[in-house]
Amino acid sequence: MIGEISPSIIAFILGILFGTQLAHKITGRMAALVIIFSIVGALLFGAFTFTYSIYGGYIMPGLGLSMPLITATIGIIIGKLLKGE
Amino acid sequence: MNELRGKRGILAVIALLIIGIGFLSSLFELAGNVRPGVSQIYNSLAHLVAPNNIATWVYDWRGYDTLLETAVIYVGAVVSAMVIGRGVVQMKSCPQEPPAQSKPLEFHIETLTVILKYLGLPAAILLFSYGIMVVTASSTSGGGGFQCGVIMTAAYLLAAIFYGKNNPIRFGKRFIIGIGAAGLGGYTLLGLPGFLTTGFWQYNIGADVWGIAPSIMRFIFGEPFRLSLVLKEGVFFSSPGIIPLINVAEAFNVIGAIGLIYFAFIYGWQEE
Numbered sequence: 001m002i003g004e005i006s007p008s009i010i011a012f013i014l015g016i017l018f019g020t021q022l023a024h025k026i027t028g029r030m031a032a033l034v035i036i037f038s039i040v041g042a043l044l045f046g047a048f049t050f051t052y053s054i055y056g057g058y059i060m061p062g063l064g065l066s067m068p069l070i071t072a073t074i075g076i077i078i079g080k081l082l083k084g085e
Numbered sequence: 086m087n088e089l090r091g092k093r094g095i096l097a098v099i100a101l102l103i104i105g106i107g108f109l110s111s112l113f114e115l116a117g118n119v120r121p122g123v124s125q126i127y128n129s130l131a132h133l134v135a136p137n138n139i140a141t142w143v144y145d146w147r148g149y150d151t152l153l154e155t156a157v158i159y160v161g162a163v164v165s166a167m168v169i170g171r172g173v174v175q176m177k178s179c180p181q182e183p184p185a186q187s188k189p190l191e192f193h194i195e196t197l198t199v200i201l202k203y204l205g206l207p208a209a210i211l212l213f214s215y216g217i218m219v220v221t222a223s224s225t226s227g228g229g230g231f232q233c234g235v236i237m238t239a240a241y242l243l244a245a246i247f248y249g250k251n252n253p254i255r256f257g258k259r260f261i262i263g264i265g266a267a268g269l270g271g272y273t274l275l276g277l278p279g280f281l282t283t284g285f286w287q288y289n290i291g292a293d294v295w296g297i298a299p300s301i302m303r304f305i306f307g308e309p310f311r312l313s314l315v316l317k318e319g320v321f322f323s324s325p326g327i328i329p330l331i332n333v334a335e336a337f338n339v340i341g342a343i344g345l346i347y348f349a350f351i352y353g354w355q356e357e
Contacts, residue, residue: 001313002310003224003324004312006310007222007224007329014221018213022254024206024248024253030207037211045218048225050225050312050314051312052313068217068218068221069214069215072214073211076210076213
């Protein structure tokens, strides 16, 4: 269902919006760090309720990723890149 | 009446007219709008909206409550900053006494531990992501706007404590005011489609519990968030409708309100 991917898209857009408000330089290592942390966090939170597809973050029963957390982090980094230094 | 002059004044008058007409027309047709035995209707239609009745009521009835709540928060933030902000809010058009001189906040980044110094910014970024995740979860949980706002502003405060005036999260006053106004205005305007098509202000035309919304509006506001509910009783399809969008607007408003307080009290506010 499209409702499983909409939260990720909204999270990505909001991430870009708030990423433009970052003023500190983000190095490649820091970007990798926050993405890895967000993947770990997404695993801990699990997929949203009533999500059954792989693009919604569902992998198998009891195992899933909270995709909006990851897409929000990526959006924040992209927003920062768009804003520049 | 000077406040109502210019472009902003015209916009304010239009907004007041829309809200006033909607409110008065709701009162005028109050007798027809109140349906007795509403619990029976919800019992029969609840599975079309959410997996349980409580969530259904939250989806359909929280509108007015949260709209006023969100307005109260924003006005409260502005008034707090003006009244107990020791003069940090200075308006161009209103000559006031200079702000009270107080000892500036002292930040000593060099005293931070290595962990805080280097992981403070990643922690703030991850808090941002967490806040965004919370608000996007409203498709299945019904809430999250207020929590998102609190989490995001907590990230702002955290970064301010760590880095002081070199705060890596630069919420400017234009951004804070703009995002708060966009949230409040967005929340209000999300009630307009329901009013125009069904006569009910803030009727959730995406969920359309009563089946009275035009199919095109139901498609536009309902389809993007439609989920399949695989339950023991069978597979059902439901959409929270405009609730996720309302939650985003609510989050914006809370970020604007609390961010305004932090901004005014931590950094001070000089319009000139």
